[in-house]
Amino acid sequence: MDGRSAMTVPIEPELSRSELADRQDERLVETVANAYENVPFYRDRLDEHGVSPDDIDGIDDIGTLPVTTKTAFREEYPDGLFAVDDGEINRIHASSGTTGKPKIVGYTDGDLERWAAVVARSLAAAGVEPGDTVQNAYGYGLFTGGLGLHDGTERLGATVVPMGGGDTARQLTMAQDLGSDALACTPSYCLYLADCAEERGLDPRELPFETVVIGAEPFTDPMREEIEAALDVTAIDIYGLSEIVGPGVAIECAEAQDGLHVWEDQFYPEIVDPDTGETLPPGETGELVLTTLTKEAQPILRYRTGDITRLYEDECDCGRVERRMGNVTGRTDDLLIVRGVNVYASQIEAVMVGIDDVAPHYRIDLRREDSLDTMEITVEPHERSATTPAELRATIEERLGEELDVSPDGIDVVEPGTIERTEVGKVKRVFDHR
Numbered sequence: 001m002d003g004r005s006a007m008t009v010p011i012e013p014e015l016s017r018s019e020l021a022d023r024q025d026e027r028l029v030e031t032v033a034n035a036y037e038n039v040p041f042y043r044d045r046l047d048e049h050g051v052s053p054d055d056i057d058g059i060d061d062i063g064t065l066p067v068t069t070k071t072a073f074r075e076e077y078p079d080g081l082f083a084v085d086d087g088e089i090n091r092i093h094a095s096s097g098t099t100g101k102p103k104i105v106g107y108t109d110g111d112l113e114r115w116a117a118v119v120a121r122s123l124a125a126a127g128v129e130p131g132d133t134v135q136n137a138y139g140y141g142l143f144t145g146g147l148g149l150h151d152g153t154e155r156l157g158a159t160v161v162p163m164g165g166g167d168t169a170r171q172l173t174m175a176q177d178l179g180s181d182a183l184a185c186t187p188s189y190c191l192y193l194a195d196c197a198e199e200r201g202l203d204p205r206e207l208p209f210e211t212v213v214i215g216a217e218p219f220t221d222p223m224r225e226e227i228e229a230a231l232d233v234t235a236i237d238i239y240g241l242s243e244i245v246g247p248g249v250a251i252e253c254a255e256a257q258d259g260l261h262v263w264e265d266q267f268y269p270e271i272v273d274p275d276t277g278e279t280l281p282p283g284e285t286g287e288l289v290l291t292t293l294t295k296e297a298q299p300i301l302r303y304r305t306g307d308i309t310r311l312y313e314d315e316c317d318c319g320r321v322e323r324r325m326g327n328v329t330g331r332t333d334d335l336l337i338v339r340g341v342n343v344y345a346s347q348i349e350a351v352m353v354g355i356d357d358v359a360p361h362y363r364i365d366l367r368r369e370d371s372l373d374t375m376e377i378t379v380e381p382h383e384r385s386a387t388t389p390a391e392l393r394a395t396i397e398e399r400l401g402e403e404l405d406v407s408p409d410g411i412d413v414v415e416p417g418t419i420e421r422t423e424v425g426k427v428k429r430v431f432d433h434r
């Protein structure tokens with residue numbers, strides 16, 4: 001791996017598809033060797049599977065490698081997955097585990113440089129230009145969102161305003177005073193910010209943002225349209241996860257806004273059946289599996305992300321050769337089974353956000369009563385809505401039944417502003433009390 005740290009990563013690699021494929025082959029071979037030689041966890045796993053690094057000649061052999069699940073991070077906590085000595089680790093991040101220990105991730109100097117480059121590349125694809133001002137409202141700290149966007153913005157040659165999450169009054173003032181061209185935050189925070197602007201007598205559409213780079217939470221096309229209308233912006237979906245690197249694994253291009261280009265010279269995507277783990281044919285929807293191709297500190301082989309999406313096989317209008325993945329529409333751990341019907345929370349969101357009279361604020365409460373699962377939905381009517389709560393309930397019931405074949409046990413329509421907003425961190429919409 002010597003020498004790679006010194007390699008400068010071009011922001012856009014400008015490779016042909018076949019050059020990209022050659023690079024993936026080489027890098028997978030190096031990554032497997034690094035994992036086998038330096039991470040006892042992987043040596044054991046590969047030995048158990050009867051796979052030697054010598055068997056891996058390139059991407060065609062990737063399916064023979066064992067998958068990695070989030071359990072590995074738990075079992076090897078804190079640094080059992082590191083492939084380098086502590087002295088070579090330049091930074092630690094951690095993902096907020098909902099239960100138990102967080103997943104620790106380490107980066108060498110070279111890893112940080114490559115991460116900044118993919119975020120810079122992502123921002124450029126989103127339409128952000130050198131010299132622009134990017135207001136970064138992702139949380140700083142162990143969460144990868146804040147520092148990831150921060151370093152990438154600087155690497156692009158744009159100006160970063162390191163706001164971090166929350167402090168919305170100040171976000172608005174800074175945006176106006178600095179003329180921020182772009183805002184990076186979660187989709188739910190975009191809407192929160194727009195609401196706060198209105199409360200202060202500001203027209204959110206008059207804020208200087210032209211682009212919002214949104215990620216870290218699943219969202220749907222209707223919600224994106226809501227954000228674009230509320231702030232008069234182009235909303236670009238960025239994807240990433242700490243276990244692989246952080247934000248910047250994939251992003252939509254501003255030209256097409258149709259699927260997220262996966263930076264395949266750094267991360268190799270596959271789609272598998274979430275139940276069986278079998279690789280699915282091209283174009284089918286399933287669970288995204290990612291392999292790092294250049295990570296030195298913590299190579300990760302075939303990580304089961306839990307994110308449900310698909311890979312597009314057609315070429316993009318923008319001319320980039322990297323394949324695209326669809327917006328993440330759900331997570332395997334987001335799957336609700338309500339009275340035997342499988343449904344993703346985000347599918348319920350898609351239905352509700354698609355109803356004009358419903359505000360994009362809702363919560364789903366799951367309970368178990370007498371061994372039966374129940375689902376209750378609480379929604380706010382849109383402020384401009386003139387329908388009665390009874391009419392709204394009937395509309396929601398009809399649409400959920402038609403589109404998802406689910407019927408909630410209760411639909412509570414509450415006054416606008418009642419449902420708690422998330423100012424800092426990821427929004428929580430599903431409350432499982434079972």
Ligand SMILES: [Zn+2]
Binds near residue numbers: 256261320
């Ligand atoms: Zn494109």
